[in-house]
Every structure is written in structure tokens, then in C-alpha cells.
Amino acid sequence: MTTSNALLGIAPPIPFDRVAAADVQPAIAALLDQARARIEEIAAAPGERTWTNTMGALDTATDPLDLAVAVVRHLEGVVTTPELRAAWNEAQPGISAFYSGIPLHAGLWAALNEYAATDEAKSLIGVRARFLTKTLDAFRRHGAALPPEDKKKLEELDVELAVTTNKFAQNVLDATAAFEYYIEDEAGLAGLPPSAVSAARAAAEAKGKPGWRFSLQAPSYLAVMTYLDDGAVREKFYRAYGRRAAEANSPLIVKILDLRRRKAELLGFPSFADFALVERMAKTGRAAQGFCLDLRGKTEPAFQRENAALESFAGRKLEPWDIAYYAEKQRAAEYAFEEEDLRPYFPLERVLGGMFELVHRLYGISVVEGPRVPVWHEEVRYYEIRDEDGSLLGGFYADWHPRDTKRGGAWMDAFLTGHWRGAEWRPHAGLMCGNMTAPVDGRPALLTHREVETVFHEFGHLLHHCLCRIEVKSLAGTNVAWDFVELPSQIMENWCWERESLDLFARHYQTGETIPAELFAKMLSARTFRAANAQMRQLGFATTDLALHMDYREERNGDPVLYANRLLQPFAPAPFPEGYAMLAAFTHLFADPTGYGAGYYSYKWAEVLDADAFTRFKKEGIFNPQTGRAFRAAILSRGDSEDPAELFREFMGRGPDSTALLARLGLL
Numbered sequence: 001m002t003t004s005n006a007l008l009g010i011a012p013p014i015p016f017d018r019v020a021a022a023d024v025q026p027a028i029a030a031l032l033d034q035a036r037a038r039i040e041e042i043a044a045a046p047g048e049r050t051w052t053n054t055m056g057a058l059d060t061a062t063d064p065l066d067l068a069v070a071v072v073r074h075l076e077g078v079v080t081t082p083e084l085r086a087a088w089n090e091a092q093p094g095i096s097a098f099y100s101g102i103p104l105h106a107g108l109w110a111a112l113n114e115y116a117a118t119d120e121a122k123s124l125i126g127v128r129a130r131f132l133t134k135t136l137d138a139f140r141r142h143g144a145a146l147p148p149e150d151k152k153k154l155e156e157l158d159v160e161l162a163v164t165t166n167k168f169a170q171n172v173l174d175a176t177a178a179f180e181y182y183i184e185d186e187a188g189l190a191g192l193p194p195s196a197v198s199a200a201r202a203a204a205e206a207k208g209k210p211g212w213r214f215s216l217q218a219p220s221y222l223a224v225m226t227y228l229d230d231g232a233v234r235e236k237f238y239r240a241y242g243r244r245a246a247e248a249n250s251p252l253i254v255k256i257l258d259l260r261r262r263k264a265e266l267l268g269f270p271s272f273a274d275f276a277l278v279e280r281m282a283k284t285g286r287a288a289q290g291f292c293l294d295l296r297g298k299t300e301p302a303f304q305r306e307n308a309a310l311e312s313f314a315g316r317k318l319e320p321w322d323i324a325y326y327a328e329k330q331r332a333a334e335y336a337f338e339e340e341d342l343r344p345y346f347p348l349e350r351v352l353g354g355m356f357e358l359v360h361r362l363y364g365i366s367v368v369e370g371p372r373v374p375v376w377h378e379e380v381r382y383y384e385i386r387d388e389d390g391s392l393l394g395g396f397y398a399d400w401h402p403r404d405t406k407r408g409g410a411w412m413d414a415f416l417t418g419h420w421r422g423a424e425w426r427p428h429a430g431l432m433c434g435n436m437t438a439p440v441d442g443r444p445a446l447l448t449h450r451e452v453e454t455v456f457h458e459f460g461h462l463l464h465h466c467l468c469r470i471e472v473k474s475l476a477g478t479n480v481a482w483d484f485v486e487l488p489s490q491i492m493e494n495w496c497w498e499r500e501s502l503d504l505f506a507r508h509y510q511t512g513e514t515i516p517a518e519l520f521a522k523m524l525s526a527r528t529f530r531a532a533n534a535q536m537r538q539l540g541f542a543t544t545d546l547a548l549h550m551d552y553r554e555e556r557n558g559d560p561v562l563y564a565n566r567l568l569q570p571f572a573p574a575p576f577p578e579g580y581a582m583l584a585a586f587t588h589l590f591a592d593p594t595g596y597g598a599g600y601y602s603y604k605w606a607e608v609l610d611a612d613a614f615t616r617f618k619k620e621g622i623f624n625p626q627t628g629r630a631f632r633a634a635i636l637s638r639g640d641s642e643d644p645a646e647l648f649r650e651f652m653g654r655g656p657d658s659t660a661l662l663a664r665l666g667l668l
Contacts (some may be wrong), residue, residue, distance in 0.1 A: 007031075012395070012429060013373035013382075014015040014071060014415060023082035024072055028091040028364045031065040032098050038442050043107030049115040051124075055132060058108075059420075059474050062099075069095055070415050077173075077400060078406045078433060079376050085170065092166055093159045095592070103142035105153040112136060127641040131472045134279075134640075141278065143267055150266055157263045161256065161593040168245075168252045169407070169591035174584075176216045177242040177404040181236070184211035191229035191325075196220070197441045214465040216241050217402040218409075219437045225324045226339075238321035239577060246581035248562070249590070253560045256590050257548055260597060271550040273598035280481040281605065281644055285550045288601045292542050295604060295658075296571075299539065302532035302667055307573045310530075320574040331529050337522035339448050346452050348400065348436065348445040349507040354505020355459060358495055362628030363467065363636070364388040377403070385466050394418055394428030394466035400445070400455075401438040409460040409587070410434035410454045412461035412489075413491060428466045428477070444509055449523070453493045460492035461485070467636040475623070475640040482599045484644035486606030487613065488636055497527065508558045516645055528666030533573055535604075535665060540571025542601035545589055549598035564595030611661035613652060 006018035007027035038061040044204045045053040076088045088233075102108065102581065115121050116136060124132060143154045182204065183189055188198055199219065200212035207213060213221045216237070224237050273285030282288040287570060311318055313333070332338045343438055356367035370384040379401055385393045394416075402408075409434050418428035434454060439445045447455070464485070465477035478485050495501040499520060506515050512660040515523070544567040548560065557563045564583040583589075587597040615632070620627045634651035649655060662668045 002486075007071065008064075010064070010067050010071070012416070012427070013371075013427065014067075015374050016071070016075065016376040017374040019071060019075060021081065024087035024091055027068055028072075028095065029231075029603065030067075031068050032094060035065045035098065037109055039102065039105060043111050043498040045111065048584075049118050049121075050113075051120060051128065054111055054115040055128070058112075058135070059131070059472055062102075063473075065095075065098075067415060067505075071412070074415075075376055075411060077169075079403075080173065080405045089163075089166065092162055095223060096159045096162030097155055098463060099122045101144070102157050103139040103144045104146070104155060109144040111296070112139065120482070126335055127470050127472050127475060131475055133288045134475070136428075137279070141267060141275070146266070154263065154266055157259055157266070158593065160506045161259045161263070163588055164252055164255050164259065165592050165595070168249050168256065169587055171245040171248040171252070172585045172587055172591070173407045175248075176408055179240050179244075180207075181214045181233070182209060182211045183214070183233075188230060188233070189228075190457070191227045192223060193227055193343075195340065195343055195437065195440075195446060196223035196227065198443075199438065200373075201224075202438075202440045205403070209439075214406075216244065218435045219402065222324075225321065225438075226328050227325070231322065232321075234321040234325060235319070239579065241585075242577075242580045242582050244581075244585040246579075246584040247492050249584040250559065250561050250581065253590060254554050256597075257552060257560065258554070260549065261521075271598075273546055273549040276549070276594060276598040280599070280602070281483045282601070283500065285546055285598065288598075289543070289546050289550075291605060292539050292546070292601055295535070296377070296543070298662060299532050299535045299665075299667060302534045303573075306530050306532050310573070318574050320572070320576060321571050327530055331526055335522050335526040335529065337526045339450070341519060342449045342523065343437075343446045343504075343509070344508050345506040345515050346447040346449065348439075348447055350505045350507055350509070351447060351452055351455055352505075354400075354501070355456060357504050358501055358623075359463065361462070361623045361625060363632045364625070364629065365393065365467070391425065392427045394430065396429065396462055396466065397431040399431065399433045400436045402435040406433075406435070407587075410436075410458055412458045412465070412478075414448065414465050414477060417476050417479075418466070418468070419473050419476070420471065428468070430462050430465045432462055434458065446509060449496065453496045456491045456492040456496055460489035463492075463636055464488035467632060468639045469637055470639050470641045471559055472641075477639050480640040481644050483602040483605040484609070485505055487609045487648075489630075490603075490606055490610040491614055494610070494617070496526070500622055508541070531665040532667065535667075538600075538604055540568045541586075541588075541603060543571070544568050545596070545600040546598060548589075607650060608658045608661050609656050611664050612656050612658075613648070615660050 005023045006015045006020070007023050008030065014632055038057070042054060042057045042061065072088055072091070076084050112135060116132060121132060143151055146154065197212065200214055203215070203220070204211050204213035214224055219465060221237060221241060228234055252511050260272040264272040267275060269275040271285055273288065277284055277288060283293065297326060310326055310330055313330045314322065318326060321482060328338060360366055364387070366386045367383055368386070370382045370630050373382045375382065375397065380397050380399045382397050384395045412430060414428070414430045416429035419426050436451045437445055437447055468477045470476050503514050507513060544564050547567055548564065552560060552563060554560070561581045561583045565580060569576060588600060590597070617624065617627055631651055634647055638647055645655065658666070
């Protein structure tokens with residue numbers, strides 16, 4: 001193996017353009033050997049146990065492997081090829097076995113306990129004390145105290161989970177990319193806004209085909225379901241979207257749920273939900289269920305009223321593929337407002353510029369385009385985040401538009417977690433990805449307001465990562481409880497609704513004018529339109545997720561897709577059609593060994609936190625730098641250095657209150 005392997009010795013800037021599928025297996029094998037050797041060194045360190053040779057060494061032991069794995073996993077998700085996928089699939093079992101084996105290493109477990117008994121360990125305070133306590137708890141929770149035969153079982157379960165969830169994700173990507181629909185007669189486009197028509201024409205031309213091409217990628221699918229007059233075509237899309245990967249993934253769901261249950265039971269937990277939530281704010285599955293049930297009770301009456309009003313407006317019983325279409329027409333009729341009215345005011349570059357100005361005012365940071373660096377696709381942009389003194393906090397990549405080789409949705413991820421090396425700060429590196437409306441016909445990328453919210457959301461995650469300056473990498477950035485991690489992201493969405501902040505970036509792409517007062521008033525008045533439906537949808541996902549990870553058994557409950565449909569139906573505005581199988585493409589739950597499994601409630605939990613926390617900004621000024629610095633100091637810069645409930649209390653001076661969320665949704 002030569003040093004030309006791009007995955008070995010990675011240093012910023014990350015050489016995305018030089019990573020080849022052939023690099024993956026040899027590099028991962030070498031890095032695994034290196035990481036194993038570092039673990040052995042910690043376990044066998046001579047002399048007295050110290051923070052440096054035990055906890056400090058453990059905190060950075062797997063850094064080169066972590067980065068290489070992050071790069072390969074990312075590339076497979078955004079520019080996948082058959083060769084890269086095969087290489088990733090081949091490498092993954094060994095990677096999973098290594099990571100799951102760390103808490104099971106008897107010598108390392110003994111070393112940690114030996115250090116914990118020292119006077120130095122007993123005198124630790126702050127983040128160091130928290131890291132020691134959380135590490136001991138995590139090792140115990142992941143099987144450190146199990147007998148050897150059970151450790152082997154646990155390792156096997158983790159490997160099988162990694163392989164199976166990876167296959168689930170790949171099946172969804174393939175099923176999404178495989179569907180395409182062409183309209184060749186212009187009359188068949190009736191109802192679609194010009195932006196969707198132009199995008200579909202460009203998509204067909206890119207394939208060398210006549211007419212207009214539509215897909216299951218979010219911008220295309222949502223345009224069809226919301227605006228296309230042809231109900232038969234909407235039905236076709238709804239059914240196709242609702243059955244993505246159904247045959248391939250239904251048996252994998254059974255397997256994933258069983259593997260997770262067996263893992264939890266082996267570790268002494270009554271359910272996977274209790275295993276997953278023990279270090280989160282909810283603590284137990286039943287507590288999370290109680291949270292969802294409470295919000296459902298406060299939402300359901302408005303949900304029923306909204307659906308009755310929509311059917312009255314449509315004048316008939318609605319099918320599920322009719323809901324978005326008639327809801328948009330009802331919104332237009334009642335508020336004289338359509339989502340498309342706002343699109344000309346949200347060119348992507350202006351949105352980004354305004355967002356960067358916003359965080360400059362609040363947090364004192366500057367976000368600027370960085371130097372030319374290697375990227376994985378020509379559309380990718382690179383930025384730097386600098387502090388008030390000009391020092392580099394971190395850099396990030398942004399990849400905003402759909403491709404057939406890119407997975408759906410929007411996400412933030414981390415490549416490098418910043419840390420101090422002596423007096424030198426090694427900056428963070430992260431990314432934001434999305435599947436937003438692309439530029440077409442010489443126009444810039446014009447976003448929907450929901451897409452703008454998504455950009456702000458992912459940037460909130462990125463700030464949480466890049467503004468952290470704590471000493472321990474393992475507790476830095478977004479490495480926090482999953483029902484807390486959405487607070488920094490979701491609170492950012494609030495600035496997408498304030499006139500003062502919108503004027504920073506919401507400007508017509510041709511005239512530069514801000515959103516007219518009348519249109520802004522309509523936008524605000526329509527904000528709570530079908531808000532109960534939106535909340536019930538999320539609560540339905542959360543309720544189903546928890547039930548699957550607490551109560552489901554194949555021998556008792558049968559097909560998990562049908563089981564999920566029965567649970568989801570009361571939260572849906574129309575009956576599901578036969579064959580509906582959205583669960584088979586629910587990547588949040590099943591595309592990762594843990595992922596949001598048993599944790600989907602986190603979105604609503606964090607929404608309570610973000611709505612409540614934003615009341616302080618509303619009271620003190622949405623650009624108030626003192627309030628912004630307080631949020632940065634208490635939340636964005638602290639990672640998991642303290643209990644999240646305490647961090648929230650530090651910013652708000654009290655615990656969270658759900659009243660602000662209910663008020664924001666118009667449910668009070």
C-alpha cells in the first residue's frame with residue numbers, strides 16, 4: 001500500500017476529489033490496526049494512571065479512523081457509485097465490530113476503573129469530571145461488565161445491525177432514484193407553477209428526453225402533490241412514494257427491530273427505547289410516550305376541525321393524494337396566499353448572505369467563502385467561520401441540490417471536531433447538505449419558505465458544532481442528548497418569520513425589493529394554517545417509533561408495516577390506501593444502527609425548548625447581541641459539557657414551558 005491512498009493521513013483540506021473506491025478497503029484496514037494499537041497502548045500504559053495517558057488518550061484514540069469513515073460514508077451518500085458502495089459495504093462490518101468492541105475491551109475497562117480510583121480522578125471538576133463519569137456509564141451500558149460470551153454476542157449484534165441498516169438506506173436511495181415520470185403533452189402540466197415546469201423541463205433535457213421529467217426527489221414530488229391538477233398522476237406519485245423499497249426493506253425492518261431488542265435485553269434494558277433514552281432528557285420510553293400523549297391531547301381537537309374544514313372546502317371525501325393539493329387551494333382562498341408567491345424573494349445566495357449577517361450580529365462571528373479546496377461535486381461550496389478576533393473556528397461545505405447519486409432529505413454532519421493542541425486551535429470541519437430547488441432557465445435557485453427554514457435549521461446544527469470550544473472532543477459540538485440536539489437547529493427557524501430578519505435576505509431576485517407588507521401579513525396569518533395537522537404528523541411518527549421499539553413483536557403483531565399503518569392512521573387526515581408502506585423508507589429510524597430509532601419524539605421535545613427559548617429573543621430583541629452572546633455561551637459553545645437541562649436553565653433562568661409552542665401553533 002502506497003502513501004498515495006487519499007484516506008491515509010488526511011489533513012485539512014480534506015482530499016475529497018482524490019478518494020477512490022480502491023482506497024477504501026486498504027485504508028480502513030490500516031486505520032483499524034492503528035486504532036486497535038492505540039487502544040492497547042491505553043490499556044497497557046505503564047506507571048501511574050493519569051488523565052493524559054487514560055482519558056485524554058481515549059478521547060483522541062480513533063481520530064484518523066473516525067475521519068476516514070466519515071469521508072467514505074459521506075461520499076457514498078452524495079456521489080455514490082457501484083464501486084464505492086461495494087467498497088463501503090465490504091468495510092463496514094469490520095468498522096462496526098471495532099467500535100462496538102471498544103467498551104467490551106477488558107483491559108481498557110480495567111484501565112478506566114483504575115484511573116477512576118486515583119486521587120487525580122476524584123479531584124476532577126467540570127468537563128473532565130463529566131467525561132469520566134459518562135465514559136464509565138457508557139461502557140457499562142454498552143456491555144463492559146458482561147461475561148465474555150455475552151460480549152461476543154453483543155459484538156455480533158452490532159455488526160449485523162450496521163450491515164442491515166446500511167442496506168436499508170441504500171435500498172431507499174435506489175428506489176427513489178429508480179422512479180421517473182414524463183409528461184409529454186403540455187396540457188398535462190395544468191396547475192403546476194412555472195418554477196416546477198422549468199425544473200421538470202431541465203430534468204428531461206438532462207436525460208436527453210422530450211417533455212417534462214418528474215421524480216420522487218423532494219422538490220419535484222412536492223410540486224406534483226401540491227399543485228398538479230391531474231389527480232390520477234398525483235395518486236401515482238403518492239403510491240410510488242409510499243411504497244419506496246417496500247419489498248426489499250419490510251423484512252429488514254423486522255430484522256432491525258429484533259436486533260435492537262436483543263441488544264437492549266442483553267444489556268439489561270426492558271426495551272430498545274429504554275436503552276436509547278437513558279442518556280437523553282426523557283430518560284425512559286414511557287416518559288417519551290407520555291410527552292407525545294400529552295401533546296396529542298392538546299392538538300387533536302384542532303386537527304379534527306382542520307380536516308373537517310378542508311373536506312367542506314373541497315366538497316367531497318378526500319383521498320390522501322388530495323390533501324396537499326386542496327390544502328394549498330384552501331390556503332389561497334382563505335388567505336389569498338400561496339407558497340409560490342414567496343419563492344421570488346428567496347434566491348439561495350441572498351438567503352445565505354442574510355443568514356450569515358444574522359449570526360454575525362447575534363454571535364459576533366463572520367462567515368465568508370473560504371479558499372478553493374477539493375470538493376466532491378462541482379456544486380459544492382466551502383466557507384469559513386471566524387471569531388470576532390479573526391481566529392478560524394471552523395470550515396464547512398454546502399451541497400444544496402438533488403442528484404440521482406445523492407440521498408434525499410437535508411442534514412448536517414461533522415468531519416473534524418476542533419480541539420486544542422497545546423496553545424494551537426485545530427479548527428472544526430463540517431457540512432450541510434440538502435435537496436433544494438435548483439437554478440433553472442438562467443434564474444438563480446429560488447427557494448420555498450419551507451426550504452429557507454431547512455437551510456437555517458441545518459446551519460443551526462453547524463453552529464452548534466463549529467462554535468464549541470470545550471476541551472474534550474467526545475463531548476463537543478452536536479455530541480449531546482438527541483432530544484437536545486435539535487434546539488440549536490430549530491431555534492434558527494424562528495428568524496425566518498420575523499420581518500426584521502427577513503429584510504436581511506428576503507429580496508426579489510429581479511428587483512431587490514423586500515417582501516411587500518401585504519404579502520408578509522398574509523404569510524404570517526397563514527402560518528398556523530393546518531398547524532395541528534403538521535404537529536399530529538410528527539406525533540404520529542414519534543408514537544409509532546416508540547411503539548415499534550417498546551411493544552412490537554413479529555410473532556404477536558405481524559407485518560411491521562401494517563402494524564405501523566394502524567398506529568399512524570389516527571394521526572393522518574385521510575385513510576391510507578392498500579399497499580401503503582412509508583415505514584419501508586423511513587430512513588430516520590432504520591438507516592443507522594441507532595439513528596432516530598426510539599428518538600423521533602426528539603423533534604417535538606426540542607420544539608418545546610426552541611419555542612420557549614426564542615421568547616427571550618422576542619422580549620430582548622431578535623438581533624440583541626447580549627442575548628445572542630448568552631445563547632452562544634450557554635448552548636452553542638458548550639456541547640455536552642453539562643447536563644442539557646442545566647444549560648437550558650442557564651439561558652432561560654428556569655426550566656422549559658410548552659406554552660410558547662402551543663401559542664406559536666395557534667393551539668391556545
